[in-house]
Amino acid sequence: ILNVEQSPQSLHVQEGDSTNFTCSFPSSNFYALHWYRWETAKSPEALFVMTLNGDEKKKGRISATLNTKEGYSYLYIKGSQPEDSATYLCAFISGNTGKLIFGQGTTLQVKP
Amino acid sequence: ETGVTQSPTHLIKTRGQQVTLRCSSQSGHNTVSWYQQALGQGPQFIFQYYREEENGRGNFPPRFSGLQFPNYSSELNVNALELDDSALYLCASSFLSQGSGTEAFFGQGTRLTVV
Numbered sequence: 696i697l698n699v700e701q702s703p704q705s706l707h708v709q710e711g712d713s714t715n716f717t718c719s720f721p722s723s724n725f726y727a728l729h730w731y732r733w734e735t736a737k738s739p740e741a742l743f744v745m746t747l748n749g750d751e752k753k754k755g756r757i758s759a760t761l762n763t764k765e766g767y768s769y770l771y772i773k774g775s776q777p778e779d780s781a782t783y784l785c786a787f788i789s790g791n792t793g794k795l796i797f798g799q800g801t802t803l804q805v806k807p
Numbered sequence: 808e809t810g811v812t813q814s815p816t817h818l819i820k821t822r823g824q825q826v827t828l829r830c831s832s833q834s835g836h837n838t839v840s841w842y843q844q845a846l847g848q849g850p851q852f853i854f855q856y857y858r859e860e861e862n863g864r865g866n867f868p869p870r871f872s873g874l875q876f877p878n879y880s881s882e883l884n885v886n887a888l889e890l891d892d893s894a895l896y897l898c899a900s901s902f903l904s905q906g907s908g909t910e911a912f913f914g915q916g917t918r919l920t921v922v
Contacts, residue, residue, distance in 0.1 A: 699849070729910065738809045738913040739850075739897070784849060793838055793901055793909040794863050797849035 697721050699787045701798035708775050709806050715771045716801040718785030722766035727788040729795065730759055730770055734781045742770075742783075775805040809833070811900050813914035820921050825886045828917045832879040832900030838862070839881040840911065841873060844895040853896075856881060857903055885919075893921045 700719045708714050720728065727746045731739040743752040748763040756773045772779055782802045786795035810833040820826050832839050838857045842850035852865035856875035870886040879900070885892055895918050899911035 701849075727909065731913075736915070738811065738915045740809065740913070741910045744910050788909065791903075791909075792855075792863055793840065793857075793903045793911075794852050794855055794865075795840070795842075795850070795899070795911060796852065797842075799847070799849040 697787065697789060697796050699785060699796050699798040701783075701785055701801050703801060704799065705802040705804070707804045707806065710775060710777060712775050712805075713771070713773045714775055714803065715769050716783055716803075718768045718770070718798055720766050720768070720785070720787040720796075721789070722764060724789045725763045725766075725787075726790050726792075728761055728763075728768050729786040729788070730768070731784040731786065732781045733784060733800070739784060772803070775803070777805045777807050779803060780805050809912040809914070811898065811912050811914040813896075813898055813917050815917060816915065817918045818920070820888050820919065822888055822890060822921055824888050825884065826888060826919060828883045828885075828896050828898075828919070830881045830883070830898035830900075830914055832881065832898070833912055834879055836879065836900040836902050836912070838901045838903040838909075839875050840899045840901070841881075841883045842897040842899065843867075844897060844916075845891075846894075850897055853883070888921045890921050893919060895919075 730742040733739040745761040750761040840855040841853040
């Protein structure tokens, strides 16, 4: 059974704070790691697709790193804004199957 | 907008009944996957269809079945509904190819309640 764990489960921060979440996944048979942002009443949307050990990706104030040897990825949000409030999901792909194995998500609330 | 639509958005069914959920994928995508999200959990993989054939299945019983059609639409069918089938069902379309990162595009989901 392949397990993907995310921490923390939820997070409340003030506007302007920087924050980070962790995703842990199996280090064997790695193919890709995805991060999705899921806002209430909307569809999950892909933030990053990461495939190589040491990958660092950035989109605006959000960035992610990947360590496939030890099986973890970090998502960072710099200067959180209320519009960043969402659930952030990571998903692991083992082999080129396209099958996403999700963590349980980290729910972020940014207070103005 | 992900270009993936699901219908209906909400549905209430009685235990023992059958239900069909529908998904319209992005044009050009050859793969559709279905996920079940129960309260407080991440989405769980049900199965995947690649070029209209089942291409992998998660830990779900045979009463969960699917179809993928050439016109980029697909269905998830659940027979003999149980109370525990109450969940949000998500479909995701992607283009699966060798060496691809297979970013998935999700619909908004169908909220199924079994009473």
